[in-house]
Amino acid sequence: MTVRDLARKLGLGVIPFALAVVTSTVIILALGANPIEAFGNVIGGAYESWAKVADIAMAMVPLLLASAGMLITFAAGLWNIGVEGQMLAGALMTTWLVESIEGPAAVMLPLSVLAGVAGGALWGVLIGLLRVYGGVNEIFAGLGMNFVGSALTNYLIFGPWKPERGATMSGTDPFPLEVWMPMIGHTRASWLALLLAIVAIAVVFIILRDTQWGLVLKAIGLNPVAANRMGVNTNRHLMLALMACGALAGLGGSLQTTAIYHRLIPQITGGNGYLAQLVVLLSGLRAQWVPLVVLFFASVQVGSPRLELRMQLDSSLGGVLQGSVVLFYLLVNGVRQRLGARNR
DSSP: OOOOHHHHHHHHHHHHHHHHHHHHHHHHTTTOHHHHHHHHHHHHHHHHHHHHHHHHHHHHHHHHHHHHHHHHHHHHHHTTTTTHHHHHHHHHHHHHHHHHHHHHHHHHHHHHHHHHHHHHHHHHHHHHHHHSSSSSOOOHHHHHHHHHHHHHHHHHHHHOOOTOOOTTTSOOOOGGGGOOOOBBBTSBBHHHHHHHHHHHHHHHHHHHHHHHHHHHHHHHHHHHHHHHTTTTTHHHHHHHHHHHHHHHHHHHHHIIIOOOOOHHHHHHTTTHHOOOOOOOHTTTTOGGGGGHHHHHHHHHHHHTTTHHHOOOOOHHHHHHHHHHHHHHHHHHHHHHHHHHHHOO
């Protein structure tokens, strides 16, 4: 790699962050606040204690898993908007397991993981069937299934799974301790949940870089017609990609119930299914950069509430910073591609 190529890649990564900081600074100044103090509060709120660091780690878990799944479908040229629904399916299947059977932790924990994986994979297969055999674009199929998953979640929480004291937005009754993921000390972080997320992103990295299936998915993503003419069963691989993505996203939804909330709540996904799309785009569809981008998003998410506590600024300013980074990344990348096309 030449110095020029390295500088270009660094610029593509640094410029969007710089522009996002400038934009956020202008907004904060318009609100009559000190930008340096605001950014300091976001960073301080995220890393002021080990408990906050643990919260960042747990905020990374579902986002890492959803992003890992999306890397697979993006490689195949699929815009899988249905990750949110796949996370819901994993959470629902895990809750169904908890509502149905009892057992020791050695049995319930593995079963809860398998239930989440199975629920998300099944949801992915449903989207795949609509895409491959129903002729429904995966964007519309996934988005429609998201609404179905959300409605089903609310129905179950306020219907069959409602607590004895009555249904509320707090969700179902707390899960038995046997289904709680093991925690790190007195923090809210689960070492097992973190391990599963790290292994997942590492496996996806290896699959996309070093395996034949990864090469096939990339070939389909680049030119599905040519891949089909070369003897690749594109429909089967698209189904497998959606199923694999669903399995990882479903695991993320499952861990939201067993490692974070310890129950099923209406907004169990926390929007991570949609946020994962921004993570994958910002990473340039490269698995090795996903953890760093996820760390940025999780840090802003955990640190932003301090803006409201210390400066009476709405914590949604953190979302403005996150969204601005993605917007400027797409803008800078588009400009780079246009300049490259002119120079050829």
